[in-house]
Amino acid sequence: MHIEEKLTPETFPAEPEKATLEGKNKFLGFWFFLGGETVLFASLFATYLALKDSVAGGPTSEELFKMPLVFVATMLLLTSSLTSVYAMYHMKNFDFKKMQLWLGVTVLLGAAFLALEIYEFNEYVHEGFKFSTSAFSSAFYTLVGTHGAHVTFGLLWILTLMIRNAKRGLNLYNAPKFYVASLYWHFIDVVWVFIFTVVYLMGMVG
Amino acid sequence: MSTLARKKGVGAVIWDYLTTVDHKKIAILYLIAGGIFFLLGGLEALVIRIQLAVPNNDFISAGFYNEVLTMHGTTMIFLAAMPLVFAMMNAVVPIQIGARDVAFPFLNALGFWLFFFGGVFLNLSWFLGGAPDAGWTSYASLSLASPTHGIDFYVLGLQISGLGTLIGGINFLVTIINMRAPGMTYMRMPMFTWATFVTSALILFAFPPLTVGLIFMMMDRLFGGNFFDPALGGNTIIWEHLFWIFGHPEVYILVLPAFGIFSEIFATFSRKRLFGYSSMVFATVLIGFLGFMVWAHHMFTVGLGPIANAIFAVATMAIAVPTGVKIFNWLFTMWGGNIRFTTPMMYAVAFIPSFVIGGVTGVMNATAAADYQYHDSYFVVAHFHYVIVGGVVFALLAGAHYWWPKMFGKMLDEKLGKVTFWLFFIGFHLTFFIQHFLGLMGMPRRVFTFLPGQGFETGNLISTVGAFFMAAATVVLLANVVITTVKGKRVGADPWGDGRTLEWAVSSPAPEYNFAQIPLVRGLDAYWIEKMEGKKGLTPAEPLGDIHMPNPSFLPFVISLGLFIAALGFLYNQDYAWGKWVGIVGLLVTLGAMFLRSVIDDHGFHIHKEEIMEAEKKGAGA
Numbered sequence: 079m080h081i082e083e084k085l086t087p088e089t090f091p092a093e094p095e096k097a098t099l100e101g102k103n104k105f106l107g108f109w110f111f112l113g114g115e116t117v118l119f120a121s122l123f124a125t126y127l128a129l130k131d132s133v134a135g136g137p138t139s140e141e142l143f144k145m146p147l148v149f150v151a152t153m154l155l156l157t158s159s160l161t162s163v164y165a166m167y168h169m170k171n172f173d174f175k176k177m178q179l180w181l182g183v184t185v186l187l188g189a190a191f192l193a194l195e196i197y198e199f200n201e202y203v204h205e206g207f208k209f210s211t212s213a214f215s216s217a218f219y220t221l222v223g224t225h226g227a228h229v230t231f232g233l234l235w236i237l238t239l240m241i242r243n244a245k246r247g248l249n250l251y252n253a254p255k256f257y258v259a260s261l262y263w264h265f266i267d268v269v270w271v272f273i274f275t276v277v278y279l280m281g282m283v284g
Numbered sequence: 285m286s287t288l289a290r291k292k293g294v295g296a297v298i299w300d301y302l303t304t305v306d307h308k309k310i311a312i313l314y315l316i317a318g319g320i321f322f323l324l325g326g327l328e329a330l331v332i333r334i335q336l337a338v339p340n341n342d343f344i345s346a347g348f349y350n351e352v353l354t355m356h357g358t359t360m361i362f363l364a365a366m367p368l369v370f371a372m373m374n375a376v377v378p379i380q381i382g383a384r385d386v387a388f389p390f391l392n393a394l395g396f397w398l399f400f401f402g403g404v405f406l407n408l409s410w411f412l413g414g415a416p417d418a419g420w421t422s423y424a425s426l427s428l429a430s431p432t433h434g435i436d437f438y439v440l441g442l443q444i445s446g447l448g449t450l451i452g453g454i455n456f457l458v459t460i461i462n463m464r465a466p467g468m469t470y471m472r473m474p475m476f477t478w479a480t481f482v483t484s485a486l487i488l489f490a491f492p493p494l495t496v497g498l499i500f501m502m503m504d505r506l507f508g509g510n511f512f513d514p515a516l517g518g519n520t521i522i523w524e525h526l527f528w529i530f531g532h533p534e535v536y537i538l539v540l541p542a543f544g545i546f547s548e549i550f551a552t553f554s555r556k557r558l559f560g561y562s563s564m565v566f567a568t569v570l571i572g573f574l575g576f577m578v579w580a581h582h583m584f585t586v587g588l589g590p591i592a593n594a595i596f597a598v599a600t601m602a603i604a605v606p607t608g609v610k611i612f613n614w615l616f617t618m619w620g621g622n623i624r625f626t627t628p629m630m631y632a633v634a635f636i637p638s639f640v641i642g643g644v645t646g647v648m649n650a651t652a653a654a655d656y657q658y659h660d661s662y663f664v665v666a667h668f669h670y671v672i673v674g675g676v677v678f679a680l681l682a683g684a685h686y687w688w689p690k691m692f693g694k695m696l697d698e699k700l701g702k703v704t705f706w707l708f709f710i711g712f713h714l715t716f717f718i719q720h721f722l723g724l725m726g727m728p729r730r731v732f733t734f735l736p737g738q739g740f741e742t743g744n745l746i747s748t749v750g751a752f753f754m755a756a757a758t759v760v761l762l763a764n765v766v767i768t769t770v771k772g773k774r775v776g777a778d779p780w781g782d783g784r785t786l787e788w789a790v791s792s793p794a795p796e797y798n799f800a801q802i803p804l805v806r807g808l809d810a811y812w813i814e815k816m817e818g819k820k821g822l823t824p825a826e827p828l829g830d831i832h833m834p835n836p837s838f839l840p841f842v843i844s845l846g847l848f849i850a851a852l853g854f855l856y857n858q859d860y861a862w863g864k865w866v867g868i869v870g871l872l873v874t875l876g877a878m879f880l881r882s883v884i885d886d887h888g889f890h891i892h893k894e895e896i897m898e899a900e901k902k903g904a905g906a
Contacts, residue, residue, distance in 0.1 A: 118492035132517025210508035213517035
């Protein structure tokens with residue numbers, strides 16, 4: 079199918095993200111990129127596990143982490159992953175307005191998650207747990223902070239796509255863009271599941 | 285919109301190359317930039333060899349020696365070998381698979397400019413207070429103690445150029461999977477394309493650990509982190525693991541394309557199909573796979589324990605098996621072939637014994653118990669130069685001679701090419717063979733001088749003489765390039781006359797759209813098949829029509845420049861108040877350019893059928 083074709087709900091393909099060669103390339107390339115990202119986070123996790131007990135007299139994970147805050151943040155992010163699935167569902171049905179709506183909800187949830195994370199980091203710093211306090215603190219802030227940076231980038235990305243395409247609706251040029259942005263968002267969510275388990279749960283149980 | 289066959293001024297040509305997204309022009313950019321860094325790294329090698337020519341030499345100081353040896357290794361691996369490999373891949377792979385371009389032309393340009401600015405940034409250190417001085421491996425306990433900004437240049441420069449490499453890797457993976465011409469099945473892909481494919485996968489999984497290691501090093505040195513500082517609970521061994529999880533696959537990232545280049549050359553100049561094609565593919569994939577399981581053989585003396593050492597020793601020795609399969613396949617390709625000793629073929633033939641020596645010493649090093657003797661001695665230096673120079677540099681020189689007509693439309697002079705070969709071949713063995721014995725006699729690596737009366741004098745002098753042979757070879761090569769560019773005659777599509785793969789079916793250099801009609805591939809060595817059936821050209825898989833092309837863009841340059849500025853700012857973060865702000869401005873430039881890329885639609889343009897027909901007529905006449 080041609081990339082600049084005008085489409086209706088009837089002619090819109092079932093898999094708009096892969097209907098053009100550009101879309102296919104983007105789809106595959108992005109999966110490879112996520113493969114690289116997986117190795118990146120694996121390296122960060124490995125380092126964190128190696129250094130998590132090296133507190134150098136500073137606060138330990140048991141003293142710092144509070145379940146309610148992290149639980150709420152986790153729920154927000156997990157829900158945002160679900161809402162982005164809804165958005166993609168509507169994209170495939172060529173329902174641009176509903177897609178934008180659910181992407182909007184996704185962004186709001188993501189922003190709320192980010193706000194909680196900033197609040198959390200701020201609390202820790204006030205409790206004397208700074209980036210340079212110990213090897214544990216450096217590893218913690220780098221791992222969780224890298225995830226936070228990914229969330230920030232994802233939010234800016236999805237917002238840019240929403241605003242850029244607000245007036246012209248869906249076509250085969252921007253459908254792959256929305257699709258890979260949502261893939262990215264899922265990836266962020268999966269990484270957080272591991273952070274929640276490895277950093278917070280293991281950190282609280284000791 | 286088309287820029288076909290239009291005479292352009294110097295300014296327009298420069299602008300063309302700054303904004304190009306054409307894989308063939310990007311190949312030339314990689315070749316030029318990588319070539320310049322290769323000369324720079326070569327000069328650094330000469331300085332090292334002059335310093336070591338005689339005992340107690342004071343040609344350079346100990347501190348400066350550390351900088352030169354660090355920059356020699358770093359430059360040669362990251363800024364010379366890698367981009368030159370990318371030059372070959374960009375020049376050849378899309379054409380070999382019958383594609384009009386790579387999957388992501390924009391990202392291809394971005395990858396180049398990131399590498400380029402990273403390399404320039406690293407070399408700025410010479411002028412801004414001193415180069416990195418902790419070796420190309422930059423072990424954390426050394427580099428954290430380094431007083432100048434050199435290590436920071438290393439960390440930030442490699443971060444930027446590494447990003448470019450990663451992008452390039454993803455690009456080639458997608459290109460090879462999605463862009464192959466009809467009939468070009470995986471098991472019909474030329475060996476160089478296969479090597480590029482596996483190499484790209486290695487890049488994808490090997491570079492992120494380096495990225496993470498460099499992030500940690502940056503945090504520790506510039507932002508108060510404690511990853512590697514034992515005083516606050518850090519662990520210096522983490523760097524070694526991350527570095528070698530990257531660093532060992534890196535060896536295969538370099539050498540697999542070299543194997544690919546030689547596979548093409550052996551088949552072409554033996555005028556015979558590559559022996560054992562499917563076992564070649566299998567061996568390539570297996571080497572790539574095993575390449576990730578052996579990193580700790582660089583760390584045998586760290587004290588990981590006998591079990592870890594034993595496992596990594598066995599895994600390392602296992603790699604000799606698929607490599608041996610390849611060596612025999614090349615020998616059997618020549619067996620009974622109608623061999624032509626052209627310059628590329630001479631490199632290929634010389635490569636086999638040279639690389640086998642490197643492989644044999646590799647197995648010696650892999651013997652963990654014996655490695656305690658070899659470690660940190662000139663034996664290791666000799667070993668990896670046999671692999672990297674005898675394998676990779678030979679391949680790059682061979683590939684440059686082989687594909688030069690395809691890239692530039694003119695043949696390099698064969699006589700001068702053979703002079704280059706003999707000078708380089710003799711110089712290489714003169715320099716490094718003796719270093720095995722220097723190492724076994726106890727000469728440690730990375731020490732700036734040695735004392736008289738320990739038996740090292742003759743060996744070191746021979747080694748230095750050899751280095752000058754290689755320098756002379758390089759001068760002859762440069763002269764050859766100049767003479768060819770000025771005086772060389774234009775050549776046709778298949779200047780060697782024995783081309784087997786698709787790149788030899790299109791004019792030299794290839795038109796910007798590569799194929800007027802995408803070819804139908806009917807088997808391995810697609811062009812050879814057509815020739816054997818008496819046909820002049822390829823069988824087309826589509827009617828002649830308009831061709832869709834990507835638009836050029838200046839944004840890859842700007843994105844990379846932004847990161848360059850950001851790195852400069854953050855480097856001075858702790859010295860000056862402006863450091864942080866310059867860093868933020870640089871990041872904003874990068875993000876702004878990415879934003880523009882996202883919001884400005886880029887649908888490319890079409891070259892019309894009539895223009896193509898005209899261009900093809902001219903191409904056929906040349």
